[in-house]
Amino acid sequence: MSLGVDAMTASDYEVPGFQAAAVAAGLKKHGGLDLGLIVSEETASAAGVFTTNRVQAAPVLLAREHLSEGKARAVVANAGCANACTGAPGLEDAQRTVGLVGEALGINRTEVLVASTGVIGARLNMPGLAGAVPGLVRDLSGDGVLRFAEAIRTTDSFPKLSRFDGTAEGRPYRIVGVAKGAGMIMPNMATLLGFVLSDARISPSDLRTVLSLATDATFNRITVDGDTSTNDTVLALANGRAGNRGLSGPDLEEFRQGLCRVMNDLAVMIVRDGEGATRVVHVRVTGARSAEDASRAARTIANSSLVKTAVCGRDPNWGRIMAAIGRSGADMKEDRISIRINDVLIVEGGLGKGPEAEKRAAEIMARDEVFDLNVDLEQGEFEDHIVTCDLTKEYVAINADYRT
Numbered sequence: 001m002s003l004g005v006d007a008m009t010a011s012d013y014e015v016p017g018f019q020a021a022a023v024a025a026g027l028k029k030h031g032g033l034d035l036g037l038i039v040s041e042e043t044a045s046a047a048g049v050f051t052t053n054r055v056q057a058a059p060v061l062l063a064r065e066h067l068s069e070g071k072a073r074a075v076v077a078n079a080g081c082a083n084a085c086t087g088a089p090g091l092e093d094a095q096r097t098v099g100l101v102g103e104a105l106g107i108n109r110t111e112v113l114v115a116s117t118g119v120i121g122a123r124l125n126m127p128g129l130a131g132a133v134p135g136l137v138r139d140l141s142g143d144g145v146l147r148f149a150e151a152i153r154t155t156d157s158f159p160k161l162s163r164f165d166g167t168a169e170g171r172p173y174r175i176v177g178v179a180k181g182a183g184m185i186m187p188n189m190a191t192l193l194g195f196v197l198s199d200a201r202i203s204p205s206d207l208r209t210v211l212s213l214a215t216d217a218t219f220n221r222i223t224v225d226g227d228t229s230t231n232d233t234v235l236a237l238a239n240g241r242a243g244n245r246g247l248s249g250p251d252l253e254e255f256r257q258g259l260c261r262v263m264n265d266l267a268v269m270i271v272r273d274g275e276g277a278t279r280v281v282h283v284r285v286t287g288a289r290s291a292e293d294a295s296r297a298a299r300t301i302a303n304s305s306l307v308k309t310a311v312c313g314r315d316p317n318w319g320r321i322m323a324a325i326g327r328s329g330a331d332m333k334e335d336r337i338s339i340r341i342n343d344v345l346i347v348e349g350g351l352g353k354g355p356e357a358e359k360r361a362a363e364i365m366a367r368d369e370v371f372d373l374n375v376d377l378e379q380g381e382f383e384d385h386i387v388t389c390d391l392t393k394e395y396v397a398i399n400a401d402y403r404t
Contacts, residue, residue, distance in 0.1 A: 010143040013161050013176045016199040017041045017241035020144035022151035025132035026125055027080035027118070035129060036151035037136050038075045038195065039105060044239040045201075046072035046113065047208040049215045051232035057084035058094040059114040060233060066098070066110050070204025073111040075195060075235055076101045078129065079152050079180070080118040084230040093124045100130055104137040115233045117154055117180060117192050119403060145178060145197070152180040152193055155398055157273055162265035164258035166200075168251040173200035173242035175255070177262040183275040183399065186223040186303065194219065194234040194266060200255060201240030202247045210256045211236045218263040222387045224274035225395070226303040234263075271387045272370075276394030279311050280370045286383040287376045293330035294384035297375065300328035301386075308391035316361035318347050325375065336378040342371050 020038045027034040048067050050060050066072065076097060083090045094114050102109035116124070149159035164175040179194040196211070215234055236259075247255050272280050283302045288294035301307055304324040310317040318339050325332055339347035341361035346353050364371055 010146040013145040013163060013178075014142045015145075015174050015176050015197045017239045018145075018197050018199070018237075019140040019142055020148040021136050021139035021141065022144065022147040023132045023136045023139065025078070026128035027078050029080065033147060033151035034080045035078045035132050035136060036076070036148035037101065037140065038145070038148060038197065038237070039140055040073050040237055040239045042239055042241070043071050043073055043111070044237040045204040045207045046070055047204060047211045047236045048113070049211060049234045051229055053228045053230050053232070055085065055230045057082050057116060057231045058086060058090040059083055059116045060231060061091065062094045062098065063113045063115065063233060063235070066113055070208070071111070072113050072237055073107050074101060074105060075113045075115065075237070077115040077148075077152050077193060077195070078118070078124070079154050081116060081122050081124050082118045082120045082231050083116045083124050084120045086121070086123055089123065093126055096126065097124070097129060100133045104133050113235055115193050115231070115235065117152060117231055120230060145176060149178045149180070152178075154180065155182045155275055155402075156180050157182070160266050160269040160273070162262040164262050166254050166258045168200055168242065168244040168247055168255065171242050171244045173198060173244065175200070175258050175262050177266050179266040179270065181270040182273045183224055183395075186226040186228055192229050192232060194263070196234070196236040196259065196262065198236070198238040199241040200238050200247060201242060201244050202238045202252075202255065206247060206252060207236055207238055210252070210259055213256060214259045214263045217260055218267040221385060222267045222271050223299070223302050224271060224277070224389055225391075268387060271389050274389035274395075275398045276392040277389035278369070278392060279365070279390040281311055281388050281390070282370070282372045282385060283375070283388055284372060284383065284385045285375045285377065287378045287380060288382040288384070289331045289377075289380035291382045291384065293377070293379070294382045296328045297325050297330040297332070297377065298384045298386045300324045301373070301375065302388035305391055308388065311365065311390040312392050314362055314365040316341055316346050316358050316365060318352060321373070321375065322347070322350070325377075330377065331379055332377050333379070338376045338378070340372070340374040341365065342368075
């Protein structure tokens, strides 16, 4: 089963062998929870996927280093400050953060992973963070993941969590995912911050493999604004508390599918919560000559500001979609393209189907908060999809006032 944020209570997201907590450390501009901690009661297999942006935040660099052995015990994450573009002092701040947490927990600092989100170019408030760590450790509890989810929010309007329950060797296990993200979303690996916890036993190498596959199928298939963050981080920890000997064959496949379901829930929540967004659009491109062509066409449509503003206006302006396809670099022939809004055909053979079809499409766009934009290139057998949202005046207002 998969359980999303709409049905959540704190106890729904407990994972055996894990504890979590969150406190206010004075890192967010307007106050509130801003420092979170997740701790495994025993050493866990650990894996991560990180931003492909060549400008990488200090916590990204340090987390990569600490994951070299594929093991971890804790994750500390803050909102309000990205600790990016802060040079050597920023890296020292990240190192001091994991040192403080490691000392408070009585574990090696290299067993602590770190992640940050917030304003780029600002130093962490280390006195506030250091003063908050003892209380953070004291507050650890099995049902603390919900508070952790609250602490990592920035412009998010709601916390993002999902759960999957499965079995391996007849033993029940759980996968819980938590994420934050609403803007600067067009990652080539993940979204801003995502954390996955499981009590299943899985080897570090298998965890790396399934996390990479799940990321590509979910977080790599969303966009809000076409930007890739300096801090994108997805971390997965599995502590083996379920008691299974390992994962292989059908059990490993079930775990992979469960992980994909959790991460897909989170990915769609992120688009749904896109800054100022009012509509979620599943852009599906079929009939491409190659996988690369399908990806190019889908991503270009999904990232087109003109397409996204047309969605905001509930206008099935298919000319903008055709223009995006034409500049995407995908192999295409204009006179073979068809376009549908859900099942309403608005373009066939590269030509519009007329006002009545557009009226029905506009009614769908006005009525449904989630709908499909289907494009058939009729060039081959490949397909791809991207989940996007509309671009509204509120997006501009949020980002214009982000620091001021």
